Amino acid sequence: MKKWTIIALIALVILILALRGIPYMINVYLNQNADTIVSNMITRTSGFENHHVSFGKIRLDYNYAGTYLDIEDIKIKPTEELRLEQASFDLHLSHAKITGFKWKNFLFNNTIAIDSANLKNLLIKSITPPIDSIYLENISEKKERKDYDLIAANHIILENFNLENKDLQSDSTRLTIEKLSVNAENFHFTKEDISNPNSLFGAGAIHGEIDEVSLHFDEFRQKVAIQELLFDTRNQGLSIGNFSVINKLDKFPYTQAFKLRKPWLQLKEGKMDIVGMNFESFLKKGIIEIDSLKISHIHLEVFNNKKIPEDMERRPAMVHEIFQTIQVPMAIRNTILNNGYLRVEEQPEKSTPKTAHLFFSNLNAQISELSNLENGLESNELSLKANALLMGKGKIDLALSYALDDSLGNFHLRGTLGQMALSEVNTMIEPEAKVSLKSGVIKRLDFNIYANDDDGHGEVIVRYDDLEIELLNEDYQKDNNILRKIGSFLASKVIIKSQNPKKNGALRKGPVYARRVKHKSMFNYWWQLIFSGLKSTVTGEELEELKAKELQKS
Known part of the structure; x- marks a missing residue:
């Protein structure tokens, strides 16, 4: 019995030494060959x-x-x-x-x-x-x-x-x-x-x-810069302290680098907060799913050089098509824009001493769910509500709804512009039309438009007083040329209605009709629709006349 006890003890010692020795020998080998x-x-x-x-x-x-x-x-x-x-x-x-x-x-x-x-x-x-x-x-x-x-x-x-x-x-x-x-x-x-x-x-x-x-x-030529990015899957949050899209070239060198017209864009000073991001879906499938996206203090500038020929084959996507063309699968349930700024600038086709521009400040917007996922939308209608100050003065309220499942791209555009002096928009009118709005005040402008990918109709009601225009000379300046004075007088008193409603209280409602120019952007289309109603208000044109003119263009 004693013999077997000794053997067991010896075996145990050998086992312990082996168990301790094996790691030692392995460590010696590993460290000698670690590199x-x-x-x-x-x-x-x-x-x-x-x-x-x-x-x-x-x-x-x-x-x-x-x-x-x-x-x-x-x-x-x-x-x-x-x-x-x-x-x-x-x-x-x-x-x-x-x-x-x-x-x-x-x-x-x-x-x-x-x-x-x-x-x-x-x-x-x-x-x-x-x-x-x-x-x-x-x-x-x-x-x-x-x-x-x-x-x-x-x-x-x-x-x-x-x-x-x-x-x-x-x-x-x-x-x-x-x-x-x-x-x-x-x-x-x-x-x-x-x-x-x-x-x-x-x-x-x-x-x-x-x-x-x-x-x-x-x-x-361009770069996206994101600074101060924080992310945490535990609270499904992501924030960006500053994001920008910087064009390394100035406006004219960039636009002149292309044979066909391409806009110069620059975005800066943006701040972003994301709530409810599905990180697992993004990391494993590349799908962006967000409950709420909030963008603040964004400053966007857009410049078009109209001296560069247009790309007539270009077919910009309308709202209902945009998210189907984005290759990244995404669903953003609520998008909020706070206190943004947008400047739109153009170089007219003819040489001018200065470019034309407008700006919108205090820009706020809320957009309903945006998605290109199959069965990703709770509703088949995209809804956008926005407000801003035109030239820092005129309050704009805009509401837009798009039927996303409609192949014709039907949408409803409505809104208002509050009181402002018409001379505020001379920064755009004078270089583009060689005409100055000498006087006039918009009391209120309302528009209500129904349209699709092809054409649109509706109504614009613009209440204004004391509208008077002045023709500019070849240098886009005001002068005392008698012929221009006569032309300005005839335009202001004969061709254009100087006020609406009239002194007798009759209110002129401007009919809207415009056909979409297929190679231009949807923003251009929205403006052409509204502009047709403004033009018919001051000229007295009727809907059938507008349709006939559009038909002649096509």
């Missing part, structure tokens, strides 16, 4: 093919619960074997701490599974092909590569991530990310995420912040 092991784990993937990995200091500590890695000064650089058309990465990570690495999953399941990862000061400079060509790789080529089936972590902390991405063909900067910090739980990244262009990764919870993101587009 090669970790380097191969990285460069075996398709993204880092033909890249070299180096480390400043690396330590691995194995136990039965998993392996701990402490790595400093990680660098990944392209090698001479890099193909001309291949994406290249220049990466530097100052410090990485990884716990709970499971060798069983790595060796037998082609999976990297860890408990936690803490990554500090990651800088990536990449040069990649055009975005739309990245996923057009040959299937057989993909099979030869050894991407992991799954990369999973219970917890990830990334501090101070910076990215600069350039276009392989032009060497121009496409995307920059500055100072991204993120905290993710239950992170998982699969091989399917790599092959699916709509999928990024999955996470149980993720929150973080970014100082700035810049995306360059339009052959690098």
Whole structure:
């Protein structure tokens, strides 16, 4: 009995020594070959093919619960074997701490599974092909590569991530990310995420912040800049402290760079708050689902150079078509715009000493659900309500409703303009028409219009007093030329009604009729409809006359 007790004790000691010795021997092996092991784990993937990995200091500590890695000064650089058309990465990570690495999953399941990862000061400079060509790789080529089936972590902390991405063909900067910090739980990244262009990764919870993101587009002539971005899946919130769309060229150089007319746009000083965002749907499917989108203090400028020929083949989408043409699937249930500013500027076809412009300040709007998802809309009608100050003076109220399921694009446009001096709009009238509104006050303007993709009709009622116009000379200036004086008098007293209602109280209601010019925008169409009613009010034209003139144009 005593003999068997001694044997059992010896066996137990041997077992304990073995259990303690195996991790020791493994640690000796791992640390002697750490550079090669970790380097191969990285460069075996398709993204880092033909890249070299180096480390400043690396330590691995194995136990039965998993392996701990402490790595400093990680660098990944392209090698001479890099193909001309291949994406290249220049990466530097100052410090990485990884716990709970499971060798069983790595060796037998082609999976990297860890408990936690803490990554500090990651800088990536990449040069990649055009975005739309990245996923057009040959299937057989993909099979030869050894991407992991799954990369999973219970917890990830990334501090101070910076990215600069350039276009392989032009060497121009496409995307920059500055100072991204993120905290993710239950992170998982699969091989399917790599092959699916709509999928990024999955996470149980993720929150973080970014100082700035810049995306360059339009052959690098313009860029979108987003600053102070905060996101948190726990409360389904996302906010942007400042967003802008910057045109790197001035108005005339940009518009003159194209053979056919293209507007110059610039947007700045915008602030955005999103409530109720479905992050899971966005991260795994690329679908944007939002309960409420609020945009504040946006400043938008639009410039058109009418000296540039129009693109007669252009067919801008109407409201009911817009969300069907957007390739990103989306549903925004409520959109609110607060205190915006819009400036519309044009260079007339003829040379003028100055451009024509109008602006709308204190712009507020509310839009019902916007969606291009199948069965995504609770209602088949889009509703927009907006108000603003025209030239900072005249109060505008606008209501628009579109039947989104109507192939004819039927819509209803109605609104009012409050009292303002007509001379306020001379900044647009004088350069465009070589006419000045010498005097006159709009008391109130009402419009009620029904239209579709082809034409529209309705009614404009404009109450005004003391309308008088003045013809301008060749230099777009006022002068004492007797013929122009006579022309101004005849136009003001004979052709145009100087007031509405008349002195006897009779109120003239201007009929509306206009046909859509197919190559122009829907905003131009709205204006042409309203303008037809304004014109018929002051000239006395009837509906049939308006229709006859439109028919002659077509």
